[in-house]
Amino acid sequence: MHTPAGSAASSPASRVDDARWVQLVRGLKDKLPRMQETFVERVRAIPEYSGHAVSGEDLQSAAAKAIELTLDAMAGKEHYPRLLEFATDLGNRRARQGLPAEALISAVRLDFPIIWATLLEISNNDDAALLVHRAEEVWRVVDDYATATHSSYLAARVSMAQEEAGVRQEFISALFGAQGRLPETRDRFAKAFNLKPDVPYAIAAAKGQPAAGLRKVAAAPNRSLSMFLHQAEEYTYLFWQEPRGGGLRGALGAGLSSLPCGLAAADAGLVDLAAAGRIAAALSDLATPEDQEPITIERHWIRLARARMDALGVQLGAGLDVQLAAARPDEMERLRETVSTFLANGSVSATADRLYCHRNTILNRMRRFKELTGIDLMVPVQAARAVVAWA
Numbered sequence: 009m010h011t012p013a014g015s016a017a018s019s020p021a022s023r024v025d026d027a028r029w030v031q032l033v034r035g036l037k038d039k040l041p042r043m044q045e046t047f048v049e050r051v052r053a054i055p056e057y058s059g060h061a062v063s064g065e066d067l068q069s070a071a072a073k074a075i076e077l078t079l080d081a082m083a084g085k086e087h088y089p090r091l092l093e094f095a096t097d098l099g100n101r102r103a104r105q106g107l108p109a110e111a112l113i114s115a116v117r118l119d120f121p122i123i124w125a126t127l128l129e130i131s132n133n134d135d136a137a138l139l140v141h142r143a144e145e146v147w148r149v150v151d152d153y154a155t156a157t158h159s160s161y162l163a164a165r166v167s168m169a170q171e172e173a174g175v176r177q178e179f180i181s182a183l184f185g186a187q188g189r190l191p192e193t194r195d196r197f198a199k200a201f202n203l204k205p206d207v208p209y210a211i212a213a214a215k216g217q218p219a220a221g222l223r224k225v226a227a228a229p230n231r232s233l234s235m236f237l238h239q240a241e242e243y244t245y246l247f248w249q250e251p252r253g254g255g256l257r258g259a260l261g262a263g264l265s266s267l268p269c270g271l272a273a274a275d276a277g278l279v280d281l282a283a284a285g286r287i288a289a290a291l292s293d294l295a296t297p298e299d300q301e302p303i304t305i306e307r308h309w310i311r312l313a314r315a316r317m318d319a320l321g322v323q324l325g326a327g328l329d330v331q332l333a334a335a336r337p338d339e340m341e342r343l344r345e346t347v348s349t350f351l352a353n354g355s356v357s358a359t360a361d362r363l364y365c366h367r368n369t370i371l372n373r374m375r376r377f378k379e380l381t382g383i384d385l386m387v388p389v390q391a392a393r394a395v396v397a398w399a
Contacts, residue, residue, distance in 0.1 A: 025138050033083040035130040043122050047071040050118050056111035081149045092156045099160025116157050120150040180238050184282050194278040203249050206277040211247035213288035214269035219244035225263040243289045268295040271302035314399035324397035331381045346373040351395050
């Protein structure tokens with residue numbers, strides 16, 4: 009950043025130039041009301057300023073102060089800090105008023121042509137060399153003012169984003185904690201983000217590489233859904249209000265169709281969200297390297313049931329293997345093939361067609377399976393045992 013340089017010693021001609029320059033700057037100050045009016049008129053022509061982000065009173069006051077401090081800085085370096093202090097305040101204020109950065113800088117840089125045009129009006133032919141000598145300095149003062157304003161603006165925008173993210177995360181975390189059981193917590197969240205607390209929500213959970221996929225989905229532009237991220241321990245959660253009639257099928261439209269994450273529904277709304285999150289996390293643990301879609305209760309309940317039983321030490325699969333060991337190895341292989349195919353389609357005829365054998369052959373194998381294991385595959389509650397055992 010440029011600061012007007014002083015000189016320890018100066019020639020008589022230089023002192024004359026300096027005195028004339030101070031005289032010209034004083035002349036500019038006499039024209040301050042007119043320059044202010046011109047500035048406001050030109051700024052109002054910038055589309056972003058024509059709205060209500062910046063009031064007329066604010067614009068008038070800022071215009072007068074900015075030009076006055078710029079003129080002071082042109083007259084002497086001792087006034088420079090006040091100009092930069094004002095620039096810092098202006099950048100911060102305009103950022104919080106929601107004014108776009110491009111519009112702000114376009115307005116700030118109007119100072120130079122307005123000041124310079126007025127300077128040409130009040131000067132005479134004898135000032136030509138002085139103006140040439142001082143032109144770059146005038147531009148640098150305005151440029152430093154613009155740079156300080158822009159830097160302050162950007163810093164304020166970063167601060168605002170951090171504040172917004174912090175508030176957003178505070179609201180989200182409350183839903184998953186003890187406060188989430190309170191109706192007022194859920195209502196506050198819904199009102200803050202223009203949502204409804206009592207409509208269905210979907211929630212996805214993942215860890216590792218799939219979690220990065222969830223974060224990518226959350227960061228992608230999506231005008232139809234408001235997505236919310238939550239991190240708890242090793243799991244990343246992503247949840248959103250379901251579109252009307254969307255269900256979990258609609259959730260796949262959120263960009264999750266090829267992501268092996270856990271996916272669950274909070275049908276009663278935000279009150280169910282934490283519980284649905286636990287289900288989604290449990291489902292995500294069931295994902296295998298071969299999975300290329302979300303893991304859901306509807307599609308993968310068998311896998312979940314098997315995992316829960318294994319965790320309790322209930323070894324259904326091992327028990328069936330022991331019972332089937334009474335058959336010859338080739339017979340055991342045919343029984344497993346027949347039973348697995350039948351459990352997948354529920355039809356004796358379809359199983360026979362699939363395995364290229366007679367319908368009676370399938371029935372005989374199913375009877376043999378019952379003899380060895382006690383499981384009647386025609387009885388759903390018994391067949392479920394084999395389904396889970398071989399999941």
